[in-house]
Amino acid sequence: MGRVGIGLALAAFAVALTLPQFAGPFWMGLVTQMLIFGLLALSVDLLLGQTGLFSLCHASFFAVAAYTTAILQVRYAVPTLLAAPAGLVAGTLLALGFGLAVRTRGVYFILITIALGYIVWGVLHRWSSFTGGDNGVTNVPFPAVGELRIGSHTEYYYFVLAVVIACALVYRVLIASPFGLSLRGIKASETRTRSLGYRTGLHLYAAFVLSGLLASLAGVLYVYYNRFVNPVSASFPISVEATLMAIIGGSGTIAGPFIGSGIILGLRNWVSSFFELYATVMGVVFIATVLWAPDGIVGLVNRLRAARARRKAL
Amino acid sequence: MSEPLLSVRGIHTYYGDSYVLQGVSLELQEGRIVAILGRNGMGKTTLIRSVAGLTPPREGEVLFKGRSLRGLPPYAIAQLGMANVPQGRRIFGSLTVRENLLLPTSALAGGRPAQAREGRKRWDLDAVLQEFPQLAERIAHSGGALSGGEQQMLAVGRALMANPDLILMDEPSEGLAPRLVQQVEAIMKSLRAHGHAILLVEQNFALAVSVADSIHVLSSGRFVFQGTPAELARDSEILDHHLGVAGSQTA
DSSP states (O other), rough: OOOHHHHHHHHHHHHHHHHHHOOHHHHHHHHHHHHHHHHHHHHHHHHHTTTTOOOOOHHHHHHHHHHHHHHHHSSSOOOOOHHHHHHHHHHHHHHHHHGGGGOOOOHHHHHHHHHHHHHHHHHHOHHHHHGGGGGGGGOOOOOEEEEOOOOOOOHHHHHHHHHEEEEEEEHHHHSSHHHHHHHHHHHHHHHHHHHHTTHHHHHHHHHHHHHHHHHHHHHHHHHHSSSBBGGGGGGGHHHHHHHHHHHHHHSSSHHHHHHHHHHHHHHHHHHTTSSSHHHHHHHHHHHHHHHHHHHHHHHHHHHHHHHHHHHHHH | OOOOOOEEEEEEETTTEEEEEEEEEEEOOOOOOEEEETTTTTTTTHHHHHHHTSOSSEEEEEEEEEEETTTTHHHHHHHEEEEEEETOOOOOTSSHHHHHHHHHGGGGGGOOOOOOOSSSSSOOOOHHHHHHHHHHHHTBBBGSSSOEEEEEEEHHHHHHHHSSSSSEEEEETTOOOOOOOHHHHHHHHHHHHHHHHHEESSSSSHHHHHHHHEEEEETEEEEEEEOOHHHHHOHHHIIIIIIIOHHHHHH
């Protein structure tokens, strides 16, 4: 990250800290949602942007973590301190199983992850005696640890912000580590990386599980924000949307997925207030991205800056 | 004669349905250069891929340091001390020069840097950059932004970072200007002087003759000649029929 990047990050942090001072509850709710789905998009991009694997089942980890936490909190009155980690564990266990999909590559990997995603959606949808079927699980309380409880959307926003910043920092360390380098090597050429002595299949599996853990974290944050969860969370469009967020914002970067999440959720809220076919508008936005900014917003900004620097140099 | 570093024993390798290597054997001693010459499509690259475990032979056996490589995946073979400088360089274009060089040294890749053989130069980032000063100048550039010659140096540097006992080189002169081919020749001689063994696959007759300790000529999946460069230069039939080099040009 250059000086400009650090400046932008600090400015974004300052805005994020003071936001509740001038934004009402509706906007705070929307921004919280942007952060949570940004985290989900980041988890997708750990595979897409770092290793080149295109996974379309991340809604599964998101939803299974959300359901686990919700069911434990609501039906069994398990405290947050246990219910939230249980959600992470459940989503990650699922990722340990689904991760075997990395034995395949390319279009087969995409197809298998789509199929796995549909299985999870089907179970959540049809096993209504346990999951609540279409109604899902309602009345999830705000998170509380002992006497310490989060009592408002603004407080919860700050909590989510702290978690997101912590995740971004850990993610940064991860991709700068030798493990992160091996993933980028695999993205560039798996065969070459293997010839250098890397057990690439194992590295991809590890990346898949880590990515599932991150998606589960987003799911747990989501269920405490939304206060209920239904099978829509596990549906195919959620997986696709998370992927689009990463691509529109800038795949392979940390800020990109969050920018993409902000754009997609912001546009959806705005457009759906006056136009029913907001999905059509999203489609047009995505096509425009692919045509004119294939590296997303972050890539576009970098390109414009490089062009300006060249002009200055002349 | 001591036990050879690499010993290829009667291997038969198929590429899909086509029967490429039809019983090939060779031995390579430590610190030596063995060159495989042959025209396009004779199985040279397949031989390299067979040794590296990328296309394992269906019959026969490859022994490295006396150990059979049968059933070993490519990463495990690399960790035994074999590095590959593949045809067309195949560096990581999207990674920087530094990242390209650091990839093989990671503990995740078997952590070989500490295992350099006694008495032999130990390669690390500094040593490689000293050997190839041009790479030092472009350390932060992406691999894809390098010229062909620089990419070749990067590919060799990357192989050295693993401190291998054996380096497989597949047509390192391909696509390089004559001046750069001379540089590749100098690099190979320097590697041998440092104690690395090289299995070289080439179409460039002059280069192979100049660097190799012994030469094998591969034609339609079989060796039709094995001997010293001097013996090959005298064998006009092999030169004419299997290499397409007229005797006069080699004099």
